[in-house]
Amino acid sequence: xxxxxxxxxxxxxxxxxxxxxxxxxxxxxxxxxxxxxxxxxxxxxxxxxxxxxxxxxxxxxxxxxxxxxxxxxxxxxxxxxxxxxxxxxxxxxxxxxxxxxxxxxxxxxxxxxxxxxxxxxxxxxxxxxxxxxxxxxxxxxxxxxxxxxxxxxxxxxxxxxxxxxxxxxxxxxxxxxxxxxxxxxxxxxxxxxxxxxxxxxxxxxxxxxxxxxxxxxxxxxxxxxxxxxxxxxxxxxxxxxxxxxxxxxxxxxxxxxxxxxxxxxxxxxxxxxxxxxxxxxxxxxxxxxxxxxxxxxxxxxxxxxxxxxxxxxxxxxxxxxxxxxxxxxxxxxxxxxxxxxxxxxxxxxxxxxxxxxxxxxxxxxxxxxxxxx
Numbered sequence: 605x606x607x608x609x610x611x612x613x614x615x616x617x618x619x620x621x622x623x624x625x626x627x628x629x630x631x632x633x634x635x636x637x638x639x640x641x642x643x644x645x646x647x648x649x650x651x652x653x654x655x656x657x658x659x660x661x662x663x664x665x666x667x668x669x670x671x672x673x674x675x676x677x678x679x680x681x682x683x684x685x686x687x688x689x690x691x692x693x694x695x696x697x698x699x700x701x702x703x704x705x706x707x708x709x710x711x712x713x714x715x716x717x718x719x720x721x722x723x724x725x726x727x728x729x730x731x732x733x734x735x736x737x738x739x740x741x742x743x744x745x746x747x748x749x750x751x752x753x754x755x756x757x758x759x760x761x762x763x764x765x766x767x768x769x770x771x772x773x774x775x776x777x778x779x780x781x782x783x784x785x786x787x788x789x790x791x792x793x794x795x796x797x798x799x800x801x802x803x804x805x806x807x808x809x810x811x812x813x814x815x816x817x818x819x820x821x822x823x824x825x826x827x828x829x830x831x832x833x834x835x836x837x838x839x840x841x842x843x844x845x846x847x848x849x850x851x852x853x854x855x856x857x858x859x860x861x862x863x864x865x866x867x868x869x870x871x872x873x874x875x876x877x878x879x880x881x882x883x884x885x886x887x888x889x890x891x892x893x894x895x896x897x898x899x900x901x902x903x904x905x906x907x908x909x910x911x912x913x914x915x916x917x918x919x920x921x922x923x924x925x926x927x928x929x930x931x932x933x934x935x936x937x938x939x940x941x942x943x944x945x946x947x948x949x950x951x952x953x954x955x956x957x958x959x960x961x962x963x964x965x966x967x968x969x970x971x972x973x974x975x976x977x
Contacts, residue, residue: 708947
């Protein structure tokens with residue numbers, strides 16, 4: 605019965621993708637105000653489920669599926685170089701003056717050679733890019749304040765040609781942004797359900813800044829490296845029992861087995877102790893409930909600012925003192941974890957493989973996690 609349900613769901617997902625592609629192709633044929641009457645070709649996406657792009661020759665039609673409400677559409681855009689084409693969701697490309705609310709997308713635009721298009725940023729104190737901080741000091745880039753409640757006066761003064769934001773940032777200020785008559789690009793890549801699916805969104809961002817070829821090349825390289833590493837992981841000896849993260853305010857937030865990180869742990873050849881958490885997000889659990897399994901773990905991965913030892917964790921939460929697993933920590937403030945790994949999951953996979961399966965002799969290009977006593 606379970607197998608039959610999975611079979612039906614997989615075919616429904618494929619049907620939904622086909623319908624979305626047909627709708628976009630029809631839109632290309634009909635055209636929008638000021639657009640040509642061109643038949644479109646769907647750009648194949650190998651992994652991303654929430655993104656559909658159709659090349660209509662003189663423009664690119666983009667549909668983002670709503671990851672929270674299956675069957676609904678989160679956003680639609682028309683990317684065009686035609687300055688006479690107007691309307692809701694129309695974005696003039698390449699972007700030349702954009703406001704970017706997240707450091708991860710600033711870092712991606714930097715890799716795409718389009719950082720000069722960034723003219724406004726949020727959460728400057730968490731911005732690791734030195735050039736952005738320097739440009740803010742010189743007045744070239746505006747500090748728009750908190751991403752949850754951006755400074756509207758500064759944003760109005762900036763008048764960007766697009767705002768790039770994460771759709772979980774649901775605040776009253778977003779309604780005000782909508783009234784600016786500026787396209788709001790929903791950066792929903794983080795809601796994809798596999799590392800390569802999220803990484804594939806670089807192909808959309810590349811087309812926003814006129815770097816389609818460069819973006820496609822970046823993704824091909826990431827995909828090739830990731831799949832090669834995954835194949836090597838399958839040759840590892842055993843599967844270490846994995847515990848991840850640490851409690852905060854009495855709750856232990858753990859990724860679901862079907863989440864991006866849950867899938868990466870599996871690809872890296874680990875036996876993630878909480879892979880049975882349903883869904884594609886995560887779940888907060890009590891410390892006592894987690895400890896029932898945590899005491900059997902071999903490896904413990906924790907992302908935390910300034911964490912230097914297991915004793916430090918036990919001092920805050922004495923119950924953690926009984927965990928015998930080897931502790932590896934990642935300090936996001938100094939490693940670039942949040943800026944690099946979303947669109948380069950191959951780098952993180954290599955690091956995880958060196959931890960889980962040292963017998964394979966993999967030398968990762970970069971270490972995000974470091975062993976601590």
